[in-house]
Amino acid sequence: MPRLELVASLEGHQDRVWQAIWHPSKTILATCSGDKTVRLWAPASHSDMSNWQCINTLEGGHKRTIRSVAWSPSGHEMATASFDATTGIWEHDQRDNDWECVATLEGHENEIKSVAWSSSGQLLATCSRDKSVWIWEVETDNDFECLSVLQEHSQDVKMVAWHPHQEILASASYDDTIKIWREDDDDWYCSDTLQGHTSTVWALDFDASGDHIVSASDDQTLRIWKMYKPNNAQGIPTPSNDPTYRTVCTLSGYHGRCIYSVSWSKVNNHIASASGDNTIRVFTQTAGGDEPSWEAVATIKDAHGVHDINNVTWFPTQQHGDWLATAGDDGVARIWRLVEDE
Amino acid sequence: MAFSSALVLTDLNDYIAPSQACIKPVEIEKSEDQGPTEIKVDQGGDYYEISKDGGESKLEKASITLNDCLACSGCVTSAESVLITMQSQEELYEILKTNRLAIEQNDPSQHRTIVISISPQSRASLAAKYNMEPLQVHKRLVYFFKHHLGAHHVFDTSFSRDLSLVESAREFVERFRRYMANGGDKMEAALQRQDIEKQQEAEDGKRRPRARRRAAAAKNEDGEESSTQQDMPMLASSCPGWVCYAEKTHGHIIPHISAAKSPQQMMGTLVKDYLATKTNTSPSAIYHVSVMPCYDKKLEASRPDFFLEQFNTREVDCVLTTGEIEKMFGEQNLQFDQLPEADIDDMFNKTVTNSEMQMAFGTTGSSSGGYLEYILRTAARELFNIHDVPADPSSESSNNARVIVKTGKNADVREYFLQGDDGRILLRFATAFGFRNIQNIVRKVKSGKCSYHYVEVMACPGGCVNGGGQLLNPNSEEVMSAKDWVSRVESVYQTVPGVSPEENEVLKEIYNEWIGDPSSERAHTLLRTQYHAVTQNLENPLATKW
Numbered sequence: 024m025p026r027l028e029l030v031a032s033l034e035g036h037q038d039r040v041w042q043a044i045w046h047p048s049k050t051i052l053a054t055c056s057g058d059k060t061v062r063l064w065a066p067a068s069h070s071d072m073s074n075w076q077c078i079n080t081l082e083g084g085h086k087r088t089i090r091s092v093a094w095s096p097s098g099h100e101m102a103t104a105s106f107d108a109t110t111g112i113w114e115h116d117q118r119d120n121d122w123e124c125v126a127t128l129e130g131h132e133n134e135i136k137s138v139a140w141s142s143s144g145q146l147l148a149t150c151s152r153d154k155s156v157w158i159w160e161v162e163t164d165n166d167f168e169c170l171s172v173l174q175e176h177s178q179d180v181k182m183v184a185w186h187p188h189q190e191i192l193a194s195a196s197y198d199d200t201i202k203i204w205r206e207d208d209d210d211w212y213c214s215d216t217l218q219g220h221t222s223t224v225w226a227l228d229f230d231a232s233g234d235h236i237v238s239a240s241d242d243q244t245l246r247i248w249k250m251y252k253p254n255n256a257q258g259i260p261t262p263s264n265d266p267t268y269r270t271v272c273t274l275s276g277y278h279g280r281c282i283y284s285v286s287w288s289k290v291n292n293h294i295a296s297a298s299g300d301n302t303i304r305v306f307t308q309t310a311g312g313d314e315p316s317w318e319a320v321a322t323i324k325d326a327h328g329v330h331d332i333n334n335v336t337w338f339p340t341q342q343h344g345d346w347l348a349t350a351g352d353d354g355v356a357r358i359w360r361l362v363e364d365e
Numbered sequence: 366m367a368f369s370s371a372l373v374l375t376d377l378n379d380y381i382a383p384s385q386a387c388i389k390p391v392e393i394e395k396s397e398d399q400g401p402t403e404i405k406v407d408q409g410g411d412y413y414e415i416s417k418d419g420g421e422s423k424l425e426k427a428s429i430t431l432n433d434c435l436a437c438s439g440c441v442t443s444a445e446s447v448l449i450t451m452q453s454q455e456e457l458y459e460i461l462k463t464n465r466l467a468i469e470q471n472d473p474s475q476h477r478t479i480v481i482s483i484s485p486q487s488r489a490s491l492a493a494k495y496n497m498e499p500l501q502v503h504k505r506l507v508y509f510f511k512h513h514l515g516a517h518h519v520f521d522t523s524f525s526r527d528l529s530l531v532e533s534a535r536e537f538v539e540r541f542r543r544y545m546a547n548g549g550d551k552m553e554a555a556l557q558r559q560d561i562e563k564q565q566e567a568e569d570g571k572r573r574p575r576a577r578r579r580a581a582a583a584k585n586e587d588g589e590e591s592s593t594q595q596d597m598p599m600l601a602s603s604c605p606g607w608v609c610y611a612e613k614t615h616g617h618i619i620p621h622i623s624a625a626k627s628p629q630q631m632m633g634t635l636v637k638d639y640l641a642t643k644t645n646t647s648p649s650a651i652y653h654v655s656v657m658p659c660y661d662k663k664l665e666a667s668r669p670d671f672f673l674e675q676f677n678t679r680e681v682d683c684v685l686t687t688g689e690i691e692k693m694f695g696e697q698n699l700q701f702d703q704l705p706e707a708d709i710d711d712m713f714n715k716t717v718t719n720s721e722m723q724m725a726f727g728t729t730g731s732s733s734g735g736y737l738e739y740i741l742r743t744a745a746r747e748l749f750n751i752h753d754v755p756a757d758p759s760s761e762s763s764n765n766a767r768v769i770v771k772t773g774k775n776a777d778v779r780e781y782f783l784q785g786d787d788g789r790i791l792l793r794f795a796t797a798f799g800f801r802n803i804q805n806i807v808r809k810v811k812s813g814k815c816s817y818h819y820v821e822v823m824a825c826p827g828g829c830v831n832g833g834g835q836l837l838n839p840n841s842e843e844v845m846s847a848k849d850w851v852s853r854v855e856s857v858y859q860t861v862p863g864v865s866p867e868e869n870e871v872l873k874e875i876y877n878e879w880i881g882d883p884s885s886e887r888a889h890t891l892l893r894t895q896y897h898a899v900t901q902n903l904e905n906p907l908a909t910k911w
Contacts, residue, residue: 128808129808129811130804130808132614160774166814168774168805169801169802169804169805169808170774170801171801172800172801172804209774209775209776210775
């Protein structure tokens with residue numbers, strides 16, 4: 024049975040760490056915190072992965088907690104979403120090895136909960152407690168133009184995530200639903216509403232192909248949704264001729280409290296979940312098709328002691344495909360490795 | 366988050382969690398060390414605070430008006446629906462009833478002159494639904510209000526819109542001249558140089574150097590900081606949805622909003638000042654109803670700036686939406702398409718009667734009033750002595766050498782560039798309809814990167830024909846989509862030919878008689894208004910943040 028072992032603990036933040044997000048290609052971790060800063064971490068040396076140091080701190084850009092951080096696909100820019108209702112755009116100056124806040128996007132009425140870059144790097148999405156999802160387009164000279172303001176959720180929107188290849192957006196909300204957004208002509212619209220969870224949907228992630236979504240909810244379950252295209256073989260109706268998603272698997276009984284975060288590895292297809300019950304769990308798929316099954320293979324209890332775990336993210340590339348990063352209310356970010364015993 | 370175009374009258378849930386700060390500043394004076402107090406309610410429903418030593422002090426009742434409510438996106442009480450019904454057809458029926466009684470009892474003091482002003486957008490909405498021409502709709506409305514209900518006058522806000530257009534254009538020319546005199550000429554020269562550079566590079570096929578460094582270079586070259594003056598751009602003011610949003614959320618942009626009153630309020634002034642004087646009636650003895658395409662116009666009518674303190678009356682007493690008057694037909698057991706037509710014989714109308722034919726006229730340009738088109742033509746003439754700007758530069762048939770029209774990312778964002786004879790861009794105008802496009806304009810103005818001189822800002826995508834109070838698409842989605850319905854209403858609206866304000870002889874006479882000198886203080890008092898940023902009182906105990 025595989026198990027999770029601790030690789031490193033990253034301390035330095037002065038308040039809870041909300042997210043720990045990996046650089047798209049390098050071995051660098053970005054963490055954002057209630058202390059209004061973002062810290063970048065890298066191992067002190069390539070031979071010793073247990074010793075990490077803070078290589079950069081992004082500060083002064085926000086007046087309140089930074090709730091979410093996202094790397095652009097190139098790794099040269101970062102977006103920070105804050106409770107001060109603004110989104111900061113930061114650019115890396117290679118010569119000075121410095122990060123500069125080059126733009127501040129305003130418009131949301133209150134706390135922004137999540138920010139995400141599309142796979143093309145051309146679009147940015149933000150969502151907020153004001154129930155709206157905003158889509159921005161990256162223009163030249165660090166200008167971002169608002170493309171659409173989507174107000175179809177009836178409650179706080181907790182997270183947004185882009186499809187790994189297409190310009191399709193998914194949002195998770197306190198209204199217990201997930202909404203899928205697509206572009207049509209000159210505006211964005213909600214092409215599907217995924218209902219099934221019985222409480223707040225806190226997080227979601229796409230699989231490597233983009234055909235499946237895993238969602239984490241306050242109802243203590245994880246749901247795996249599969250996309251069905253129009254005229255599909257299984258006879259699932261697709262109203263308005265857009266693909267629709269259906270639950271194909273529900274993982275329940277694995278967490279005793281709210282599940283705050285979920286990550287689907289694009290390298291090894293494992294799913295990792297982090298919960299208010301202080302555990303991290305790893306699931307692996309044992310059967311596929313229209314009725315897939317998943318098995319819990321590894322667990323770490325009290326991964327951050329008695330503190331909530333706010334975020335879990337798999338390493339994005341083969342280089343360290345077995346690594347997981349977690350962020351906790353204890354102000355610490357941790358890196359774990361999934362060890363497959365023989 | 367509720368932005369005006371989403372504002373419709375629906376069933377409200379009785380409990381609305383105080384998830385957003387109420388914008389109504391509630392000041393509570395807290396005295397120190399008072400110890401525990403009791404609250405007593407007396408038989409009259411008044412509240413008293415009884416302090417420890419037994420002394421009573423009457424507590425002020427907190428009040429929230431329609432004005433506060435509609436401007437706010439999170440309401441403390443769900444009585445918003447009650448407040449909206451304060452301006453409704455019920456009120457009109459009451460006034461009509463009082464009038465009938467006054468006549469019966471021969472008591473002129475109770476009698477009020479009832480004036481109805483109809484907007485061309487509401488007219489177009491009815492025309493599209495009942496498959497009629499706008500003129501036919503207008504004539505039936507005259508019958509309905511004057512002959513059936515008993516109102517005294519039916520006016521067309523296309524008439525007062527001319528006043529609004531003329532005043533807006535006048536203000537624009539003033540602002541532009543002021544802007545040029547205060548360093549604007551250097552900014553324009555720099556922008557025109559940049560235009561030429563961009564054009565040359567595009568022709569040479571050169572790759573643009575990294576934009577960020579380039580912008581920095583341009584700054585150094587001209588020594589110009591990004592613009593901090595407040596004259597340019599001028600932003601349209603006739604949309605109360607936009608104005609209220611700006612006052613509540615973007616106070617910094619208020620100096621840019623045109624001071625000219627909207628057509629509705631211009632009509633209010635015409636009725637309660639000019640008409641009242643002419644007919645020797647007290648303004649409070651006139652009840653002015655306007656029929657508008659949205660609910661935000663109710664908010665505009667109830668602004669304190671449009672309340673005549675001297676006469677204790679509002680310039681527009683009641684606003685009814687297109688949907689609300691359609692309900693009235695039903696309430697009166699009438700079928701709109703079976704109503705007879707009555708002649709349009711009131712003074713504030715834009716109709717011409719030739720022998721036996723009557724024709725209705727409107728204004729060229731967008732369904733939101735044609736502000737951009739009119740101001741562009743007037744400014745070109747007044748500022749640059751250019752007389753060949755087409756009335757509607759965006760239509761295919763017009764000569765586009767003088768005005769270049771570019772559609773932006775979506776149909777609600779368009780740019781209009783006035784070209785001088787030497788190819789330099791002299792004026793840059795734009796339209797921005799809908800929340801997302803307004804965001805972009807506001808952001809550009811805030812960071813000083815807005816190079817436009819005038820922006821016609823409207824809250825509803827598609828313009829006023831798509832207002833929140835217009836008649837809904839009567840067809841099912843398969844037969845005609847919502848988008849197509851809006852296009853249809855727009856095309857019906859455009860069937861009314863445009864006549865420029867300069868050709869409105871009736872208006873010119875009234876203007877000269879009533880106002881005289883357009884730059885006088887009197888003109889400004891009658892034709893212009895002010896805006897007020899809403900400041901949030903952060904000590905508001907009703908605001909819970911979680």
